[in-house]
Amino acid sequence: MSLGLKNNLLQRAQALKEVRAFFEEHDVLEVDTPLLSKYAPIDTHIDLFSVDLSENETGYLHSSPEYGMKKLLAEGVGDIYQLGHVFRKGEWGRLHRPEFTMIEWYRLGATFESFLEENLKLLRLFLGNQPHEVLSYREAMEKYGDYPESADPHIIWGCAVEPMLGQGKISVVIDYPAKEAALAQTRWVNGVEVAERFEFYFKGIELGNGYHELTDPIEQKRRLFQSNEERRALGKKALPIDSELIRALERGLPNCYGIALGFDRLLMLKLNRNSLF
Numbered sequence: 185m186s187l188g189l190k191n192n193l194l195q196r197a198q199a200l201k202e203v204r205a206f207f208e209e210h211d212v213l214e215v216d217t218p219l220l221s222k223y224a225p226i227d228t229h230i231d232l233f234s235v236d237l238s239e240n241e242t243g244y245l246h247s248s249p250e251y252g253m254k255k256l257l258a259e260g261v262g263d264i265y266q267l268g269h270v271f272r273k274g275e276w277g278r279l280h281r282p283e284f285t286m287i288e289w290y291r292l293g294a295t296f297e298s299f300l301e302e303n304l305k306l307l308r309l310f311l312g313n314q315p316h317e318v319l320s321y322r323e324a325m326e327k328y329g330d331y332p333e334s335a336d337p338h339i340i341w342g343c344a345v346e347p348m349l350g351q352g353k354i355s356v357v358i359d360y361p362a363k364e365a366a367l368a369q370t371r372w373v374n375g376v377e378v379a380e381r382f383e384f385y386f387k388g389i390e391l392g393n394g395y396h397e398l399t400d401p402i403e404q405k406r407r408l409f410q411s412n413e414e415r416r417a418l419g420k421k422a423l424p425i426d427s428e429l430i431r432a433l434e435r436g437l438p439n440c441y442g443i444a445l446g447f448d449r450l451l452m453l454k455l456n457r458n459s460l461f
Contacts, residue, residue, distance in 0.1 A: 217252025
């Protein structure tokens with residue numbers, strides 16, 4: 185084994201140890217939900233690896249442990265986290281892999297401010313004591329997305345805005361458009377409905393995606409159907425809706441905040457590398 189490979193393994197092991205120590209210190213329980221399910225986590229733009237469970241049944245490797253963790257939250261387990269592998273088909277690049285390690289965790293009864301502060305402490309394990317800013321999606325677009333109104337907002341965000349975020353500090357983007365709420369609650373700000381969703385950026389790299397979690401089973405089911413319709417419109421296959429998740433929400437998901445953080449990207453930044461390894 186080369187010294188470089190051994191050093192990488194040691195650094196990764198140490199970082200995993202520090203993350204687990206952080207959550208133990210903050211009284212958050214580690215859980216381990218199944219990687220494989222007969223239900224699919226549905227997202228318009230995320231494609232999944234399918235697996236033959238039997239001759240007549242298809243399963244899916246999860247792209248996030250979110251559904252499994254929310255089922256546990258509905259059972260009353262309290263604050264939880266999971267540190268493990270997730271799978272997303274076709275994602276290759278400097279910052280993407282089809283298999284990567286995710287930190288996902290949920291805090292019950294949190295406010296945005298308290299959850300933000302805890303996550304900034306977690307990020308310091310990798311990034312050091314960085315300053316941070318909080319700005320809305322609209323403020324970020326107005327500051328960095330100086331393009332004609334006819335331009336595609338997704339292209340503007342990806343090409344013009346994201347590279348400017350987190351330069352010399354951690355940028356926390358809040359109040360995304362309501363149509364991008366995904367699994368987040370929404371609220372009204374100055375007569376405009378926005379998603380209670382937030383993302384962390386550092387050096388132009390997205391590090392985490394968090395929500396004030398949606399608890400309404402009817403709205404959750406509507407959004408899943410909508411995502412499937414959007415997939416069909418893009419020529420993609422519709423995916424089976426997780427009826428167990430809906431039943432869990434019907435039993436009652438506690439008021440909570442949750443976030444998914446890319447462990448591999450954080451480790452890459454900690455080690456001053458330019459790409460995942």
